[in-house]
Amino acid sequence: xxxxxxxxxxxxxxxxxxxxxxxxxxxxxxxxxxxxxxxxxxxxxxxxxxxxxxxxxxxxxxxxxxxxxxxxxxxxxxxxxxxxxxxxxxxxxxxxxxxxxxxxxxxxxxxxxxxxxxxxxxxxxxxxxxxxxxxxxxxxxxxxxxxxxxxxxxxxxxxxxxxxxxxxxxxxxxxxxxxxxxxxxxxxxxxxxxxxxxxxxxxxxxxxxxxxxxxxxxxxxxxxx
Amino acid sequence: xxxxxxxxxxxxxxxxxxxxxxxxxxxxxxxxxxxxxxxxxxxxxxxxxxxxxxxxxxxxxxxxxxxxxxxxxxxxxxxxxxxxxxxxxxxxxxxxxxxxxxxxxxxxxxxxxxxxxxxxxxxxxxxxxxxxxxxxxxxxxxxxxxxxxxxxxxxxxxxxxxxxxxxxxxxxxxxxxxxxxxxxxxxxxxxxxxxxxxxxxxxxxxxxxxxxxxxxxxxxxxxxxxxxxxxxxxxxxxxxxxxxxxxxxxxxxxxxxxxxxxxxxxxxxxxxxxxxxxxxxxxxxxxxxxxxxxxxxxxxxxxxxxxxxxxxxxxxxxxxxxxxxxxxxxxxxxxxxxxxxxx
Numbered sequence: 001x002x003x004x005x006x007x008x009x010x011x012x013x014x015x016x017x018x019x020x021x022x023x024x025x026x027x028x029x030x031x032x033x034x035x036x037x038x039x040x041x042x043x044x045x046x047x048x049x050x051x052x053x054x055x056x057x058x059x060x061x062x063x064x065x066x067x068x069x070x071x072x073x074x075x076x077x078x079x080x081x082x083x084x085x086x087x088x089x090x091x092x093x094x095x096x097x098x099x100x101x102x103x104x105x106x107x108x109x110x111x112x113x114x115x116x117x118x119x120x121x122x123x124x125x126x127x128x129x130x131x132x133x134x135x136x137x138x139x140x141x142x143x144x145x146x147x148x149x150x151x152x153x154x155x156x157x158x159x160x161x162x163x164x165x166x167x168x169x170x171x172x173x174x175x176x177x178x179x180x181x182x183x184x185x186x187x188x189x190x191x192x193x194x195x196x197x198x199x200x201x202x203x204x205x206x207x208x209x210x211x212x213x214x215x216x217x218x219x220x221x222x223x224x225x
Numbered sequence: 226x227x228x229x230x231x232x233x234x235x236x237x238x239x240x241x242x243x244x245x246x247x248x249x250x251x252x253x254x255x256x257x258x259x260x261x262x263x264x265x266x267x268x269x270x271x272x273x274x275x276x277x278x279x280x281x282x283x284x285x286x287x288x289x290x291x292x293x294x295x296x297x298x299x300x301x302x303x304x305x306x307x308x309x310x311x312x313x314x315x316x317x318x319x320x321x322x323x324x325x326x327x328x329x330x331x332x333x334x335x336x337x338x339x340x341x342x343x344x345x346x347x348x349x350x351x352x353x354x355x356x357x358x359x360x361x362x363x364x365x366x367x368x369x370x371x372x373x374x375x376x377x378x379x380x381x382x383x384x385x386x387x388x389x390x391x392x393x394x395x396x397x398x399x400x401x402x403x404x405x406x407x408x409x410x411x412x413x414x415x416x417x418x419x420x421x422x423x424x425x426x427x428x429x430x431x432x433x434x435x436x437x438x439x440x441x442x443x444x445x446x447x448x449x450x451x452x453x454x455x456x457x458x459x460x461x462x463x464x465x466x467x468x469x470x471x472x473x474x475x476x477x478x479x480x481x482x483x484x485x486x487x488x489x490x491x492x493x494x495x496x497x498x499x500x501x502x503x504x505x506x507x508x509x510x511x512x513x514x515x516x517x518x519x520x521x522x523x524x525x526x527x528x529x530x531x532x533x534x535x536x537x538x539x540x541x542x543x544x545x546x547x548x549x550x551x552x553x554x555x556x557x558x559x560x561x562x563x564x565x566x567x568x
Contacts, residue, residue, distance in 0.1 A: 127313060
């Protein structure tokens with residue numbers, strides 16, 4: 001404890017706030033991550049199957065979704081945060097705090113994860129789909145039993161990358177009052193020049209990223225045969 | 226068992242249109258092993274995919290076991306596909322599933338109980354001789370073992386037909402033979418009609434009863450393998466047949482004026498081809514005695530095709546000119562195909 005107080009005097013001063021920031025970051029990652037994972041997975045699959053030559057080819061539908069994802073991916077996250085203020089207020093009732101950050105985080109993450117899922121599914125050997133068709137599988141069976149099931153390692157990799165990028169976004173969300181470690185670093189480390197607060201926030205975020213990467217690698221290793 | 230009527234299939238790609246299959250009609254009998262041979266791009270794989278409608282033909286009818294597949298709606302077609310097993314050049318096993326799970330895959334669709342599936346898979350593992358690989362993953366297997374698993378998976382649902390798309394093209398010669406052996410065993414013991422797509426005449430020679438030769442989307446020749454081997458009608462067939470025999474080397478040697486085929490004035494260099502039954506007679510020694518000529522055998526080859534021997538001999542005949550002509554006439558009257566290469 002003594003070393004910590006020497007190295008991070010200001011952080012240790014407001015330990016309850018610091019731990020709350022950590023919890024807020026975890027909360028944002030978990031909530032926005034879970035929702036984005038679900039939506040992104042659906043979008044990624046839809047992109048894969050509706051493209052020309054796909055299982056349920058629908059060029060118009062593909063083209064609309066494709067463009068939409070490109071548009072949201074092109075908007076810098078800081079701008080997206082403010083641009084979505086009215087929507088956030090309408091949906092969750094507030095635009096500040098952890099709750100207010102969730103909607104922009106989802107909008108920032110879904111397009112990225114959708115592309116990651118699309119890329120992961122594109123790695124699948126088309127021969128497997130052909131084999132499944134030859135065994136009488138229909139498109140839905142192929143999507144669930146072949147495309148998704150056989151892409152688990154690739155999807156785990158996509159999820160790891162997306163979660164790490166999401167952790168980065170939550171720090172940015174802190175800038176407009178989203179709370180979390182980003183907010184902590186800006187409020188104390190930057191604005192009040194208590195630099196040790198910045199480093200403390202950074203170390204925790206690094207630890208988070210390493211943990212996510214380690215878990216991701218473990219899942220990939222366990223599911224690759 | 227399988228009737229293809231006027232099948233046409235054209236692909237429209239960015240590189241232009243490709244007429245992959247043009248007006249192909251074939252009839253494959255129940256219980257036979259039927260080969261479709263052709264060079265790459267001849268349309269044979271597309272034709273095979275037209276049989277189970279993985280590729281829907283632009284026009285024409287596909288009738289399998291009395292059911293017109295081309296007339297079925299998508300759902301009914303999927304049910305029918307269960308009676309058409311298929312294996313592929315690159316095996317197409319699911320890498321995240323064990324050997325057991327791969328073979329059980331089609332059975333799970335048939336609403337069988339876990340016990341029934343277990344029994345069936347064990348039986349199939351025994352049939353393909355892979356009992357000890359039950360819980361291995363495909364990437365831990367050799368090519369030959371993977372193809373055995375694929376065969377087990379393809380016949381798990383007790384199909385009437387097994388389509389083999391270049392099934393041995395990624396395997397070494399010894400493994401190819403063992404896979405062909407397994408296919409032959411499945412054909413004989415289970416009565417499954419097998420369609421073999423290949424570019425290797427050796428494969429056709431080894432297991433097929435009848436064969437269709439494809440070139441540029443058309444079937445240029447079809448019939449019993451023995452007949453095609455002994456008297457190939459089209460140039461493609463001839464080149465396929467010669468790819469498995471070494472006696473065609475004689476033409477190269479003559480062109481290069483190699484000493485082994487050098488003949489003296491008055492001598493004649495001939496190639497004889499004969500089927501099993503004429504091989505029983507002592508033709509060579511008979512013509513030699515009867516026409517007072519010498520027959521010097523330069524080299525020979527015997528192919529066994531569908532249990533029939535097809536012999537090829539390259540001979541130098543020497544003697545009186547008239548006697549040689551008479552001997553050649555005698556041989557061709559006795560079911561020997563005789564070709565004068567050089568005189």
